[in-house]
Amino acid sequence: QVQLQESGPGLVKPSQTLSLTCTVSGGSVNSGSFYWSWVRQPAGKGLEWIGRVSTNGRTNYISSLKSRVTISLDTSKNQFSLKLTSVTAADTAVYYCAREPEGDYADYWGQGTLVTVSS
């Protein structure tokens, strides 16, 4: 059974960089035809797909965040990460990591982690 778990600071100051890690267990981040993605959800609002990285390191990002976001794999730790620079209060949200078989639907999700941007 594949499991994903997000980790990282719950509070980030405005203009700083948000950094989150997703640890994968029950499967390898560099095997199979999977994409590893990040999705966020502001309180009381809908889901926003941020982007993803494939097992061979190819990335896709949402246009509105493309200049600020990096998603990467760390195969030695079986993890993937999200970095979002120059954050503002608008980036406050629950951040989820997920697995997409062949870049399709998300079949496994982490429990989510709340990141608040505030001074």
Added chain:
Amino acid sequence: DIVMTQSPDSLAVSLGERATINCKSSQSVLHRSNNKNYLGWYKQKPGQPPKLLISWASTRESGVPERISGSGSGTDFTLTISSLQAEDVAVYYCQQYYSSPLTFGGGTMVEIK
């Protein structure tokens, strides 16, 4: 980017009655090469991550009750709960994975009347 529009925003249905949620994409998500609709449905309860219910517009995931079904093709899709149960109270989202960026509908909250 493909825009996904769900309707209604919320609906209240009596226990045992039918609930119907609509999802419309701004362009077709039907891939002609394999005749598959790149459309999924998720269920989210408060404080929980989304759970995949339906993939390929109509393929029910393992463990999903038969009262939940998906239909539609091209740009118009429907999620139907044939006989609403208390555990179906949640927010439901459609998502297209036809092209990047993947995009979600705004969500539909289903409640008990």
